Amino acid sequence: MSDGFTEIGRALPRKEDRRLVTGRGRYLDDLASPGALHVSFVRSPHAHARILEIDSAEAAEMPGVVGVFTGRDLDHMTTRLRLAPPIEGLQPTELTTLPINKVRFHGDPVACVVATDRYLAEDAAECVTVEYEQLRAVTSIAEAFAPDAALVDDSLSSNLVSHQTLSVGDPAARRAEAHRVVEARFALHRHTHVPLETRGCLADWDDGRAHLNMHIGNQVPHPLRSQLASRLGLSESQVTVMSPDVGGAFGQKIALYREELTVAALSRHLCRPVRWREDRMENLMSAAHAREYECRTRTSVSETGRILGLELEIDEDFGGYCFYPANYMARVIALIMTGPYRIQDYAYEVRVALTNKCGAGPMRAPMAITSWVMEGTIDAIARDLELDPVEVRRVNALGPEDLPYKMPTGEILEDVTPRETLEMAVAAIDVAAFRERQTQARSEGRYLGLGLCTVIESTTYGSEFYKSAGIPGSGHESAWVRIEPSGVVNASVGLMGTGQGYESPLSQAVAEGLGVRSEDVTVHMGNTDIAPYGMGSRGGRGATAGGGTLYLCALKARERVLAIAASMLDLNDAGGLRMRAGQIERMIGDDWQKVGLALTDVARRAYLDPLVLPEGIPPGLDFSQSYDPPAMTYSNSTHACEVEVDLQTGAISIDRYLVAEDSGTILNPIVVSGQQQGAIAMGLSGALLEQVVYDSSGQNLSATLADYLVASPNELPEFEILHHHTPNRRTPAGIKGMAEGGVMGAIGVIANAVSDALAPRGVTIKRLPLTPQSIRALLREAAPSSMKRTQS
Missing domain, CATH: 3.90.1170.50 (Aldehyde oxidase/xanthine dehydrogenase, a/b hammerhead)
Structure with missing residues (x-):
């Protein structure tokens, strides 16, 4: 349980599971x-x-x-x-x-x-x-930008529907003075959500x-x-x-x-x-589809691998229609690209193309490619300079002495621990021991690889972020808490759960703020006539925006409850009172003691005997609260993954997978663990198997689950999760949020691990997915140069 809390941090079963796992849920078709x-x-x-x-x-x-x-x-x-x-x-x-x-x-x-x-x-x-x-169909980014390209949207001047650039510092000067300029390419394929x-x-x-x-x-x-x-x-x-x-749902x-x-x-x-x-x-x-990007980085580095300047190009395939502003997702990638590293000279160019494919939208971690691009760039620096990838990370990583850190795009990183999670993961995976096993395995003709990926996960997306990014929208959330005359506690928030398990952790946020048991709180969501106007569930904002708002609203309710309780006890004020598990307690000496008064007694007086309420306190116990969180909150993690690649079949086996993570204050560890496991599984599934495929005429060749493959437990390893939680000092209860970082880390770490495994064969992963067919094709392409190196 989190320090200082009685309800927040309890490992409570998900409330909705009773109906869902027994077949008593009510879905649309019911x-x-x-x-x-x-x-x-x-x-x-x-x-x-x-x-x-x-x-x-x-x-x-x-x-x-x-x-x-x-x-x-x-x-x-x-x-x-x-x-x-x-x-x-x-x-x-x-x-x-x-x-x-x-x-x-x-x-x-x-x-x-x-x-x-x-x-x-x-x-x-x-x-x-x-x-x-x-x-004529336009089926790729290159075709969309060709001078003679057919127009996807006849009302536009070109298929370049969005184009933004930014340059901070002097990347060109850093390039001129650099010991080496390292270039790298990354292509993430088209996915869909498959709810x-x-x-x-x-x-x-x-x-x-x-x-x-x-x-x-x-x-x-x-x-x-x-x-x-x-x-x-x-x-x-x-x-x-x-x-x-x-x-x-996953954004769909x-x-x-x-x-x-x-x-x-x-x-x-x-x-x-x-x-x-x-x-x-x-x-x-x-x-809706998602995630089709082509990225290029050009990094100016010192002899030790210190990043002096970073230049990024992103091209996104947005499909045939815009259901969101076309800059929406790629711009976020560019804004947070520098992630856990000390980089100040930075430039990006973001181009978004319309093509004759299904329109794109957010999918769990719409910025999913970010960590692979940044961490793949780190590995490219290590390869080019023949340095240890861990040391290159250490040279560039943000530490406690750097925080709060203003990223070159203006984003503020605070209360994050990227260096600490890196060291936790490196120690837990035992890199030195792995390198010994890797060397031995290569002498036996087996190819093992180790991947690392440190993630800075953007979570809350407050209104200030939307405004500064030029994206229309609000990041606030609203809630109400109502204590009924019987003492029953009802609450509501503008979120809507789609399987995350909101009902228990949100009840815990209310219970913590009010001073009752989580089991005695009911949270109502999903009906616009009942719930207050809120911005809903997206972008990992459920805990910070939703839970935080409910917590603040419950604190407001507790203040009035204790004020009424003080009057019932003939006290001048509520300074020495608190409520625990629905019972009023008073500090007497050095100990809290029950006074024989419960929330039910207070509620009955508030509703049914309002004439004896203290002056200035209205009848009833009905409260509302709106809250606009910081522009952005960030969680962080470091993923480590050991793989073995079979050169004959192209098959990848994941021998070990661990993540050291910092998710701030945890509302409910069972739900958080499930979210992390699900996010990692989704990332690995997308990196290894899933792919929307169009042919050259624009025909979708992957419109059945026999063609669009999704990972089952047979393809996924056990996940080891190491915790290093640091509360955010600017949010209610220190909540940061999490749910998408697992996707980001999984994509990056598996690609880096396979690149490490196949390095002796001259293969670097530049494009996903990592299907057996794609691995075999890469090995065939690299075979001549690999043989030359072996002979020399």
Whole structure:
């Protein structure tokens, strides 16, 4: 348990698990809606084509079909999404609810069928005939930036939808004076989120009240409500968003997607409840993709490997549509790239391309490539200068004497411990002993590798960060705590859980602030009529923004409870009182003693006998709180990984994996451990197996789980977790947040470990995923130069 806390830090089982593991959860498909209509979408077989004609006559005559609707129909029912924040180098974009003139990726929804059941709707959708004029598809960043490239968005001047640069200090001068300039390249492939529960929604328009009830699994219910109301021409008081239990999201369930808006518009148009659930192929093909980057670094270094200057180029493939401002994710990577190292001379160039692929969005750790690029650059320096990679890290790492540290982009690092976690990981993995085993194994024809990756994980994203980064949005959170007349404690916050296990740790934050048991607190989320307006779950902000706000609100509640208790005890003030486990205690001598008064007694007086309350205290115990956290909080960790690569098959086995981590104050160690394990597993799965593949014509070749592979426990090792928690001094209870650093570290550490293993064969990992086929291809390419070195 964390020092000084009684509820925060308890290893409590997740409250929601009782219903979830016994099959009593209520997901979208468990919600009955008698008479609901079902929607099926007609999707484009082409990546890039003009829509010449849509013939829906046959489908419209089929039994059970209520109607067939196209982009032109929906354009009359909804407004268009225009993204035009005032950011230098960002082209404004606008899109209709469904395409009207042309499709931009394989799987683009061009029409939809509404029928009395899902099967009839899907059968009818296959009978809608669309005539296309096929266009040349843009399927890579290089093609997008080619002088003769076809325009993905005809309203733009080019496929370069976003372009930003920054130079701090004098990187060119550092390059001129450097002992060596080291260049490195990194390419992260396209992923998708693969939540267990695909996207879906149930819209129910009440024509009498002119009110829309929208049931949808979503991470940000209030921002979604705002978007939905705006796109439908309604006020926010006319829309209620309700999120039931959600079977995973990982960033995929943030945006208001075109399909969901279509369903809501059709419910209003038809005055009937309308529902939609995508199948797995639709999810893999059309929901949202992420992470397709190409990065290049040029590092000016001294003889000891000290980094004098760093220059970074990032190109991102954003797909065919912008559901977020196109600078959104790549800009964050550039802002935090220098991470755990002392670097002041820094320049970056960020370019974002539109291509004929599914649109991109955030995925758990949208800045996932950051640590691989920085740590891979460190390893490149060590290789080029023939230095120990651990020593190069030590030479450059931030230590306690450097903090708080202002990164060249203006980001402030404080209360982080990158040097300490590095040393913990190095000691635990025993680098010297590993090198001896590695040398012995190589003499036997076996190839072992060791990877290290130190992570600085951005978590909270306060409003100040969004403003300084030129990204529209707010980072505040809101909460309420209400003590009922019986003493029961209810609370709510604007987050929405999608499997993280929020209910226990958020209850612990309330319980700690108020002075009750966590078991006696109920947290309500996911209903915009109940929860206060908050910014939802994204970016690892749940603990700091959500838990922190609830903690502050509970402190406010405790202050009034103790004031009332003091009056009930005929005391002048509450200075010598506290509440523990719902019981009022008083300091008598050097000891806290119960006084025979409980929260239930205080609550009863507050609600049912308000005339005897102290002067200035209103009836009831109902409290609200808003909190805008620091611009950014950071957690940190160092990952270490031992691998063996089979040269004959290209197979990679992970022999050991450990992480030394600093996540600040831990609300619930069970939940934090689960989040770390899940994040590492997701990172390794993406680095080793997962890949969205398009061919040269823009056809998605990976739209089934037979083609898009996800790691199972058979492919993943045990994870050793070492703790080194340092509270953040500027957040409530010292909370930092965590949940995405495991992805960042896993991607970087596995790539570095495989590079280390294959160094004698002349192979350096520059592109992921690390499939057996890709490893064999790299070995074949490197074979001639490797043989020359062996002969010499």
